[in-house]
Amino acid sequence: MLPIGVITHLIFIWRRPEFRSDFWQRYGWVPTMDQQPLVVHAASVGEINAVADMLSQLAKASTMPILVTTTTATGRDRCIKLFADYPTIMHAYMPFDMGVAQRLFLYRIKPRGLLLVETELWPNMLRLWQARGLPVWLINGRLSNRSARGYSRLRSLSKTMLANLQRVLVQDKASARRFTWLGAEAAKVQIMGSVKFDIALPETKTSLNTSQWLLADDTCWVCGSTREGEESILLQAWAKMDAINNGLLILVPRHPQRFAEVADLCESSGLPWQCYSDTKADNINQTGRRVLLVDAMGLLIDFYGLADVVFVGGSLAAKGGHNPLEAAALGKPILMGPHTFNFAEVCELLQQAGNLQFTSAGQLTEQIPALMADAEKRQLMGQAGQQLLAEKRGATAAYVQMISQQFGA
Template sequence: MALFVYTCLCYLALPIGIIFHLLFIWRRAEFRRGFWQRYGWLPQKQHQPVLVHAASVGELNAIAPLIKAIVSDLKLPVLVTTTSVTGQLRCQQIFAGNNRVSWAYLPVDLGVSNWLMLRRIKPRAVLLVETELWPNLIATCARQKVPTILVNGRLSARSAKAYARFSWLVAPMLKKLTRILVQDEITAQRFVSLGEQASKVSVLGSLKYDLVIPDRELDITNSVVPEGLCWVCGSTRVSEEVALLQAWGQLPQQVKGTLVLVPRHPQRFDEVADLCQQSGLPWLRYSQTHAENQPSAITNEYKHHPRRILLVDSMGLLMHFYRRADVVFVGGSLANTGGHNPLEAAALGKPVLMGPHCFNFTQVCDQLEKVQGLRVTTNACLLEDITQLLTDQSLRHTMGTAGAALVDQQKGALKRHLLAIENTLEQALGE
């Protein structure tokens, strides 16, 4: 009954949703690709793949090693679905050379869309990453006896509270999942309190600790980040750049170097460019640094100014700039959006600074803060904290070493996830 009510509401909202979808893609050309995929017409490039759904860039980066392991160790093809365009672009960057991995957009959560998707691709299993719980998708998989596993599961206190308000829908949905593989014991308890059977929930650790740091290739940062200190602010969100630019402009005179801003969403590049222009400091767009018509006067002013700004308006370069950084600020944490993954910077041995809103990565941030690899700041304390980090090399080294050691110590969730998935698939074949 609960699923029926949910499905009816989805179909009632469908005409309005389609209108908004058409208006959206009319205004944003990058969303026009994959239009029919959003309604179930996914490409049939692999034979009975494992379908892995990672909503956006953060989830995809975390799950990428597991996808590669499924292909290499289990010898199975994989279809990766995302929700966001940035996630799709990141997927293409990671797996462009792997013909055993294909990608598409996940359909909207309608019974007919999910039925069409499953009928076309006939997946061996469906893996949902972190909190990607869709009632109709899970129900359709259950009816067609497709094993459905939540991997690298996490559930913040805020999300658990929201789910509890809809227990009439959430509890039956959870019971249709084959297994739930979660990051920590607190998350496991939250799923059980929402109605899941304790026997189906396994605590395997976070896949984010098993991230693979790419080998150092050509240093793309060398020409755009001159000598001096480098403060990289990654995955920044609305309102954060204002505070970061203000702090950069108010630092003591002895601090000389480059502020690197990497907005989370490409549609905000122009907005952040306006903020850089208003700062009064010399700045560049990364995309313009290789332009032949770049005025040399601007380039010289930028390179020789003691305090400069670089706006990275290209996707997939964050790790390159993290590697160059002296200090990393991880965005989404001054803005109340839950924060983004600090482990990429920590794994590179960088001291990490975040705002107080880290509820998407509570356990990770708590662990990093406990070993003093991360410092939590606020808008009021940002200037003081970044001043101390940029002027104290010993502190930066201590924090970076502690964070890297924690990441190395916590690895192992990848092997545990792979074994659990393999066992689930074997049990499904035996039934």
């Protein structure tokens, strides 16, 4: 069976170029380390961003090595960028969930424990770490209703995986209830709040040279983490907003493999547009409504900093929505579509505070011009989001204390 499994994985890697990077790490051949590291598995960019402040605080307080593992190349790039000045924080890819790969990984790094960020439950990994008596925690855990239903289809396996966790530390009551429903022991489950409320944002508006495409009197609508089916809706709505004379719609797709597809949509829209990477173009250095396509990764927060209004993607398409808290932390008024089940409680809190409005494809042409014309309302909405975050902070400090006590940081 092993050769068949390896061949299957080789085919998978060949079809997914992002998995070709550091090929052997995918099978457990990671660099050895002088000391036993604490492994923190943060699958991709969102998870890395969520725990960045926590990891930097741990690194400042201790010489304990921390090995951050990711699944994606974009997650790796974000990790390396964030922790370039922290010599005790290193990166490797988490191997595939194959017994031979996980065993080799454990043999080479000899870890002291594992922290899984949000909802990364791999059966072989959990079984092998548990068999070696290594503590495994789920931190900043969240479980949407849809994900809980999916896990429930394999309830026996889900219960076994959860039994291999020493602690299940979750963001909210709903996630705690769902993990317990799936079989987690109630004594292991603890509500910590979300570290995402402790978001520490870098300075914005400094790393972007906006003179080529953003004019002084422009209104700026930034649509972040957009998904398939959403850009066409946003472009059509923007084309109809005759009440906005001069403005820039900035599209930031969630996945880089869709850049070419979104570029075709921009071309078909009839609006002046250009790609962020095309530094020589001057297609949108003019008046009227224009479009900038951000065909680069890791710049979402920088572009949010330019926005008068933010739309957070994955919410018009039925993808569950993406994290609105970066925009809230920057004091931006936020619009999201009806599909926000990935961040249901966060979105509800932001809406109740007055920072977030829900929208639909048909409502955008009215809501965006109305907000652009009302600077006072935009300011009040932005302040409401920042106030909510100030009230909800504290999970990061609690995690740092608990991890330090358990793992000797």
